[in-house]
Amino acid sequence: MASIPGLGEPLPAADPTATTSSTVAPTTTETLEPFWEYRFEVPHASTLDIKLTSGFAEKDGTELAPNTPYTFSATKSKINTWYGCTLEISSTGNYDAYISEPTADETPMVSYLNLHFKLEAFRAAAQRSGQMGPRVLVVGPPNAGKTSLVKMLTGWATRMGRQPLVVNTDCREGMLVLPGSLSAAVFPSIINITTDWGNTPSSGPSAVPVKLPIAYCYGLEHPEKNTRLYKMLLSRLAVAVTSRLAEDPDVKTSGLLIDTGGISVSKGSYDHIAHIVSEFSVNIVLVIGSERMSSEMQKKFAGQKTSLDEAITVVGLDKSGGVVERDSGFLQQVSESAIREYFFGSANATLSPFTQQVDFSALSLWRVNEASTPSTLNDDIYSDTMLEKIEPSLMIQNCILAVVYASIYDSADTIRDSNLMGYVYVSEVDEKRRKLKILAPVSARLGDRPLIWGSWPEPMVSLLG
Numbered sequence: 413m414a415s416i417p418g419l420g421e422p423l424p425a426a427d428p429t430a431t432t433s434s435t436v437a438p439t440t441t442e443t444l445e446p447f448w449e450y451r452f453e454v455p456h457a458s459t460l461d462i463k464l465t466s467g468f469a470e471k472d473g474t475e476l477a478p479n480t481p482y483t484f485s486a487t488k489s490k491i492n493t494w495y496g497c498t499l500e501i502s503s504t505g506n507y508d509a510y511i512s513e514p515t516a517d518e519t520p521m522v523s524y525l526n527l528h529f530k531l532e533a534f535r536a537a538a539q540r541s542g543q544m545g546p547r548v549l550v551v552g553p554p555n556a557g558k559t560s561l562v563k564m565l566t567g568w569a570t571r572m573g574r575q576p577l578v579v580n581t582d583c584r585e586g587m588l589v590l591p592g593s594l595s596a597a598v599f600p601s602i603i604n605i606t607t608d609w610g611n612t613p614s615s616g617p618s619a620v621p622v623k624l625p626i627a628y629c630y631g632l633e634h635p636e637k638n639t640r641l642y643k644m645l646l647s648r649l650a651v652a653v654t655s656r657l658a659e660d661p662d663v664k665t666s667g668l669l670i671d672t673g674g675i676s677v678s679k680g681s682y683d684h685i686a687h688i689v690s691e692f693s694v695n696i697v698l699v700i701g702s703e704r705m706s707s708e709m710q711k712k713f714a715g716q717k718t719s720l721d722e723a724i725t726v727v728g729l730d731k732s733g734g735v736v737e738r739d740s741g742f743l744q745q746v747s748e749s750a751i752r753e754y755f756f757g758s759a760n761a762t763l764s765p766f767t768q769q770v771d772f773s774a775l776s777l778w779r780v781n782e783a784s785t786p787s788t789l790n791d792d793i794y795s796d797t798m799l800e801k802i803e804p805s806l807m808i809q810n811c812i813l814a815v816v817y818a819s820i821y822d823s824a825d826t827i828r829d830s831n832l833m834g835y836v837y838v839s840e841v842d843e844k845r846r847k848l849k850i851l852a853p854v855s856a857r858l859g860d861r862p863l864i865w866g867s868w869p870e871p872m873v874s875l876l877g
């Protein structure tokens with residue numbers, strides 16, 4: 413079994429269009445004035461090392477430690493500075509980078525920071541009165557910088573000693589879980605900036621404390637693929653989040669920061685947004701990158717109150733010119749890197765997952781149905797839950813299955829509503845012998861837990877190379 417991440421992976425061909433390209437690793441130095449940004453794109457299988465040698469710099473709200481190399485791969489992002497800094501850059505493979513040189517009046521970062529201080533004032537007021545801190549929802553079109561803004565607000569809040577509860581409702585990407593799962597976690601300490609949101613709990617030792625998310629498996633790419641199931645799971649997540657807020661005064665004061673997937677302005681499909689606002693008692697809606705969406709949200713929530721009888725405020729924000737589109741190929745690479753790291757760890761901490769052979773009859777396997785899937789099955793195995801009990805087949809080869817905290821004797825409803833426990837990977841299906849080869853991060857008996865299979869994340873070419 414391959415035990416090193418990326419073992420057996422062919423190196424991609426050099427990209428002739430890259431503006432900065434290197435296959436050896438000459439070190440360069442970049443000096444940034446206040447408000448400038450070092451914007452970079454590193455493909456999978458290349459690495460970019462960035463070291464802060466003087467001044468102050470941050471990535472998505474989290475400060476870089478001085479003289480510490482940070483290694484990025486399969487990432488499109490930026491390093492920004494408020495006071496100016498010098499960065500030392502080296503790489504293996506190709507990358508693309510440039511420096512953006514805005515003034516304080518030209519960058520939307522200043523308005524994001526002002527917004528953070530406004531939220532901080534709300535938190536301070538909540539602390540004095542014992543009330544709930546702000547519950548902030550970030551919405552906008554695809555690739556508007558929503559996740560980056562949520563990360564910045566999280567990073568700045570933790571630097572002020574707050575413990576915000578961050579919720580990811582974007583099923584295309586995962587937060588501390590693999591794509592396809594909806595999750596929430598308290599961030600009492602900094603985000604590990606070389607990973608997307610930080611190491612997943614399976615990833616072994618980490619310099620930055622690992623955050624433990626609560627998560628539910630949705631298993632589909634978009635909320636529209638099964639809106640009812642998506643909303644049901646959001647409601648479950650909201651119940652868990654509300655009880656976490658109630659039991660911890662520091663988290664309650666810090667409030668919520670909620671990320672969403674991109675919504676299309678032309679479709680105007682704000683149905684699930686209204687559901688999130690009501691379930692999580694959102695009192696601040698930030699609309700980034702679309703004046704039209706901002707004015708539609710203003711109209712939608714005008715005069716409405718939260719369950720705590722507060723007005724719902726809608727704030728429009730400019731999008732940063734640096735936000736880049738990530739095509740499906742790049743997102744697939746990011747997803748595969750996250751899956752690889754979940755099972756095999758990172759270069760700093762390798763893990764040894766367990767392979768086991770399981771008989772078809774020993775598994776309780778459930779498929780997440782898309783809403784349009786016609787039910788041709790009888791009510792015993794297809795309930796209103798949108799989960800359908802199925803026999804293993806070649807269809808699940810190279811797929812990720814979610815393992816949930818439930819018993820195989822539980823009803824489909826209970827399985828649907830159960831917390832996510834972790835994931836396994838199906839490396840081989842032998843239909844003749846009715847056996848599966850399964851890779852798991854821990855050596856537990858799989859027959860004891862129901863497994864959920866969805867169409868997201870997509871099947872991999874092969875995890876074992």
Ligand SMILES: Nc1ncnc2c1ncn2[C@@H]1O[C@H](COP(=O)(O)OP(=O)(O)OP(=O)(O)O)[C@@H](O)[C@H]1O
Nearest residue numbers: 488489490554555556557558559560674734735736
């Ligand atoms: N100022 C910037 N300079 C360079 N890259 C940036 C900048 N801001 C954001 N990005 C990058 O652009 C990409 C898209 O940003 P982000 O994920 O925040 O957008 P999003 O609106 O959440 O996207 P989606 O609609 O897919 O959820 C990310 O890779 C992010 O790191």
